[in-house]
Amino acid sequence: MQQTLKASIHCNGVGLHSGARTTLRLHPADVDCGIRFRRNGATILARHDHVVATRMCTTVGDGNGVSIGTVEHLMAALAGCGIDNAIIEIDGPEVPVMDGSAEPFVFLIDCAGVVSQSAARRYLQVLTTVSIEDGERSISIRPGEGLTIGCNIDFADEAVGKQSISIGVDADSFKSEIMRARTFGFEHEIEALRAAGLARGGSLDNAVVISGGKVLNVEGLRYEDECVRHKVLDTLGDLYLAGGPILGRVDCRRAGHELHLRLVSQLLARPGATRWVTAEEALAMPACPRAEVGRRLSVAAG
Numbered sequence: 001m002q003q004t005l006k007a008s009i010h011c012n013g014v015g016l017h018s019g020a021r022t023t024l025r026l027h028p029a030d031v032d033c034g035i036r037f038r039r040n041g042a043t044i045l046a047r048h049d050h051v052v053a054t055r056m057c058t059t060v061g062d063g064n065g066v067s068i069g070t071v072e073h074l075m076a077a078l079a080g081c082g083i084d085n086a087i088i089e090i091d092g093p094e095v096p097v098m099d100g101s102a103e104p105f106v107f108l109i110d111c112a113g114v115v116s117q118s119a120a121r122r123y124l125q126v127l128t129t130v131s132i133e134d135g136e137r138s139i140s141i142r143p144g145e146g147l148t149i150g151c152n153i154d155f156a157d158e159a160v161g162k163q164s165i166s167i168g169v170d171a172d173s174f175k176s177e178i179m180r181a182r183t184f185g186f187e188h189e190i191e192a193l194r195a196a197g198l199a200r201g202g203s204l205d206n207a208v209v210i211s212g213g214k215v216l217n218v219e220g221l222r223y224e225d226e227c228v229r230h231k232v233l234d235t236l237g238d239l240y241l242a243g244g245p246i247l248g249r250v251d252c253r254r255a256g257h258e259l260h261l262r263l264v265s266q267l268l269a270r271p272g273a274t275r276w277v278t279a280e281e282a283l284a285m286p287a288c289p290r291a292e293v294g295r296r297l298s299v300a301a302g
C-alpha cells in the first residue's frame with residue numbers, strides 16, 4: 001500500500017551550495033499526491049520533468065523562477081523509507097544538507113511515523129534495457145529483481161581511487177548500507193566551486209573532504225567505501241524522480257545527476273520500456289525470475 005507520514009515534522013539547516021539557512025517541513029499528504037515541494041506559494045511535483053538543473057546537485061523548479069536545490073538526499077530518504085505521498089515545505093532555495101547524508105531525514109521520518117494508506121503503491125517496472133554512454137561515463141537500466149543499484153567511481157586521489165558496489169535496495173539495506181554515506185569533495189576544488197556560487201555551505205560538518213590522499217575529517221569515514229555508497233544514495237534519490245519506486249537493475253559508471261535524470265527521462269519516454277504495476281501485478285507478470293521479485297517485494301513491503 002501507499003504510505004505517508006503520520007504527522008508533520010521539521011528541521012533547520014544550511015544549504016550545501018547556497019549556504020542559506022532554511023527550515024524544512026515534512027507534512028502528510030493524500031493518496032496519489034506523490035512528493036510535492038512548496039516554496040513561495042508555488043507547488044512543484046518532485047518528478048523528472050520538473051528538474052531545472054543538475055550541476056553538482058539536483059534542482060527542481062516551477063518554470064517561473066521558483067526552484068529548490070539539492071533535493072536528492074531527501075528524495076533518497078523518502079524512497080528508502082517507502083514514503084509515497086508527502087508535502088515538503090521549504091522557506092529558502094535549497095534543502096538543508098544536514099550532515100551530508102540521508103540519515104537525518106530518515107531520523108525525521110522515523111520520528112514523525114509512517115502510515116499505510118488506502119490505495120496500492122504503483123511501481124515502475126522496467127521491461128527493456130535503456131543505456132546512455134557519454135565518453136567515460138555511462139548508465140544503464142534493465143529488468144531486474146526489485147531495485148538494484150550498482151555504481152563504479154574512479155578518482156585520481158588515492159583516498160578514493162576506484163570503488164565499486166552493487167546493492168539490492170530495500171528498507172533494511174537502505175538503512176544499513178546506504179543512508180549514512182556523506183557527500184564528498186576535494187579540497188583543491190573548493191575555491192573554484194565557491195567562486196562559481198557552489199559549496200558555500202559546505203564544511204567538514206556536512207561533507208567528506210579529501211586532499212592529497214587523505215580524508216581531512218577527524219572522525220574519518222563511516223564506511224571504508226563511503227564515496228561510492230554516496231553515489232548509490234544520490235542515484236536512489238534521483239531515480240525516485242521517476243514518480244515512484246523503480247523495479248530494475250541500474251548500473252552507473254562515473255555517472256552523476258545529469259546522467260541519472262537523462263536515464264529516467266529516456267526510460268519513461270520510450271514506448272514499451274516500462275509499465276506501472278502494483279506489487280500483485282508485478283508478481284503475476286514478472287519481467288524477471290518470479291522468485292526474486294517475490295523476495296524483494298516482500299522485503300520492501302515489510
Ligand SMILES: [Zn+2]
Nearest residue numbers: 072183230234
Ligand atoms: Zn549527494
